[in-house]
Amino acid sequence: MGRARMTNDDYYIYNAIATGDLRQAQKMLYSQVTGNGRYSENQHAEYFRHELEKFMTLEIPPALSGHLRVFAPEGINDRLYYLRNHEKNLIEDILRIKENVDAMKETGIRYVNSTLLVGPPGTGKTAFAGILAKRLNLPLVSINTSTVITAYLGETSKRIADIFRFVNSTDCVFFMDELDSYGGSRGNTRNDVKEMARVTVAIMNELDNLATGSIVIAATNRPEAIDKALLRRFERTTDIPPLSRADAVAFIRHYLGALGLADITANPEDVLPGSMTDEYFQYGIVSVLNHEIISAYPEAPDIQKALRNLRNSEMREKSD
Numbered sequence: 001m002g003r004a005r006m007t008n009d010d011y012y013i014y015n016a017i018a019t020g021d022l023r024q025a026q027k028m029l030y031s032q033v034t035g036n037g038r039y040s041e042n043q044h045a046e047y048f049r050h051e052l053e054k055f056m057t058l059e060i061p062p063a064l065s066g067h068l069r070v071f072a073p074e075g076i077n078d079r080l081y082y083l084r085n086h087e088k089n090l091i092e093d094i095l096r097i098k099e100n101v102d103a104m105k106e107t108g109i110r111y112v113n114s115t116l117l118v119g120p121p122g123t124g125k126t127a128f129a130g131i132l133a134k135r136l137n138l139p140l141v142s143i144n145t146s147t148v149i150t151a152y153l154g155e156t157s158k159r160i161a162d163i164f165r166f167v168n169s170t171d172c173v174f175f176m177d178e179l180d181s182y183g184g185s186r187g188n189t190r191n192d193v194k195e196m197a198r199v200t201v202a203i204m205n206e207l208d209n210l211a212t213g214s215i216v217i218a219a220t221n222r223p224e225a226i227d228k229a230l231l232r233r234f235e236r237t238t239d240i241p242p243l244s245r246a247d248a249v250a251f252i253r254h255y256l257g258a259l260g261l262a263d264i265t266a267n268p269e270d271v272l273p274g275s276m277t278d279e280y281f282q283y284g285i286v287s288v289l290n291h292e293i294i295s296a297y298p299e300a301p302d303i304q305k306a307l308r309n310l311r312n313s314e315m316r317e318k319s320d
Contacts, residue, residue, distance in 0.1 A: 015290045063162055066147050070172075071130065071140040078134040079258040081127045081282065082243075082251035090115065090238050091132055094215065098136065101213035112207065114216040114233065116179070118223050119240035122281035125219040126177060128240065132217065133173040141167055142175040149182055149199075156182070157202040164206035168214070176218040180225040200227045207233045242279035248272055251282065255289055264296045 060068050083091070097113050104111050117125040126142075133140035143163065150156050160182075167174045186197035204227075207216070218234065220226060231237070243251060252268035265271055271292055273284045 015287070061162070061166060064159075064166060067144050067159055068163060068166070069142045069144055071133070071142070073134050073137050073139060076130045076134040076140065078131040080255055080286075081124060081131060082247070082254045083128075083131070084243075084247060086238070087124075087128060087240070090236075091128075091135060093236075094132060095135065098213070098215065105212050110212050112210045112212070112214050112216060112233075112235070114207070114214075114235050115218070116223070116231065116234040116237045117217065117219045117240050118221070118237060119219075120221050120242065120281075122283040123240045123242055124282040125240050126175070127282065129173060129175040129217040129219070132215070136173060136215070138215075139170075139172045140175055141170075141172045142177060145178045145181055154198070156196075156199045160199060160202045160206060164210065168209075168211055172215075174214065174216045176216065178220065179218040179230075180220045180222040183226050183230045185225065185227045200230055204230050204233055242281055243285075245272070245275075245278045245280065248280035248285060251280075251285060252289065255286070259293070261293060261296070264292050 060070060094113055094115065097111065101111065101113070117128060119125055129142070130140055148156060148159050148163070150159070182196065183200050183203050184196055186200055207230075210216070216234075219240075223231070223237070249268045249272070252265075252271060253262070256262045256264055256268075271285075271288050272280065273288050
């Protein structure tokens with residue numbers, strides 16, 4: 001392969017893959033290939049397609065197309081994200097319960113392995129769900145909040161029921177992001193709010209009827225907006241706060257080390273995004289780091305090396 005310099009399109013696709021947003025990477029790649037042809041001759045297109053073609057493992061029913069995202073464990077890169085001690089302990093607790101669920105069934109104990117993650121956007125709640133799915137070697141099934149909620153009376157509750165029916169039919173990690181947007185408190189008499197109250201009740205009923213051993217991860221940045229009865233459906237609630245400065249530096253070292261690119265910067269603090277409060281967000285740090293990677297490795301063979309490292313640490317040794 002010739003040495004072709006990365007384009008802006010390449011960078012955006014690469015950044016989507018590096019941050020785990022494979023759906024967005026797929027959307028950008030195929031819109032470029034099928035749009036006006038300007039990407040069809042790019043030497044990297046086939047490589048990016050190869051990276052993306054394996055992340056779907058479950059066939060989504062036609063009625064739920066667009067309402068669910070499914071990621072195969074093979075397409076989830078758990079090496080890049082830094083877990084703090086309380087997050088590691090939470091994963092261990094979930095795994096321990098998973099291992100003992102059959103014994104619990106035999107004694108008649110019904111247990112849904114459910115966790116609510118609370119924290120502002122960008123702290124790694126979605127990444128946590130992906131890491132858990134990877135550790136369990138299960139697909140990650142995620143609600144697409146923007147399409148599930150509809151203005152038509154009763155339609156959202158029906159979609160929720162269909163989604164839970166699908167989740168109950170397979171072994172997966174079920175991720176309910178932005179739970180506050182469709183699991184809000186009941187009691188308001190406005191018609192639109194009453195309809196969302198029905199959705200909240202539907203979610204509670206479906207959680208109550210999930211099979212023993214199901215794994216549910218929900219996330220919110222507004223726990224006060226969620227119905228209290230719905231909150232009680234979750235076995236545990238865990239805060240996922242922003243990174244401290246020390247954790248942010250440790251995360252940078254971990255991220256670059258996992259890619260085999262630790263030599264990009266001698267001092268990790270040099271690439272920390274600006275913060276007035278010493279609170280840092282994983283997504284913002286990843287974005288800065290990816291700019292550093294692109295600046296340090298602008299040529300095609302080196303970028304492909306970085307991408308291979310994203311996928312497989314063993315391949316890093318072969319490519320050096």
